[in-house]
Amino acid sequence: MPLTSSMEDYLEAVLIVAKKQIEVRSVDIARQLNVSKPSVWRAMTVLKDGGFLTMDDHSFLLLTDLGQETAKKIYERHCFFTEQLIAAGIDPKTAEADACRIEHNISDESFSRLKETATQKQD
Template identity: 55%
Template sequence: MQESGENYLETILILQNKNGSVRSIDVARKLSVSKPSVSRAMGILRDDGFITMEANGELVLTEQGRARADAIYERHRFITRFLADVVGVSPETAETDACRIEHIISEETFDKIKEYLAEK
């Protein structure tokens, strides 16, 4: 899956946790992208089995989508914490950089970061 697809899944998860339900317009606003871009992405995520779209327009993560979104968001949270608390960058920079790093970091490196933070 491409980075943009992972960003969409993570955003749906965050918005569902915050608001209870999510529509395409919510995702477009959160990511500052156009509604047609979200529509295209949601079609791909639906076809790949990561989301369903209800008749009322609500986006719902499938079990597979939820698992993928949870994994991405976990990486985001741990990397943000590591950058802010261990490396010492500002919370804003940690958040921005984590958004980029979470998609390319190896499983081995991520596991070591989690291990390191668990010891603290």
């Protein structure tokens, strides 16, 4: 199931919140993304139906293996582009917003090449 940019943002948010606290609830995602609880509920339903996450008996959100893999990939791209843009002199807030747009639209091949190039320049 191909994910929209919005669904990728929700997955990434679950991963980020899970790094900060053990249990992740819909309200935590709503706060992280500054969206309404009904919006989170709809997104979580789509992600659950797609096999990206589960919800336990206490309504805690848990990433499946597929969800974890996908969220990590998105988050890696986000961090990479944020760092690269800041290093290029872009204001951190602008870099963060631009990285969020780039992370969803770049191909795996292009990202790998850019990451390789950046690593080679650091060596």
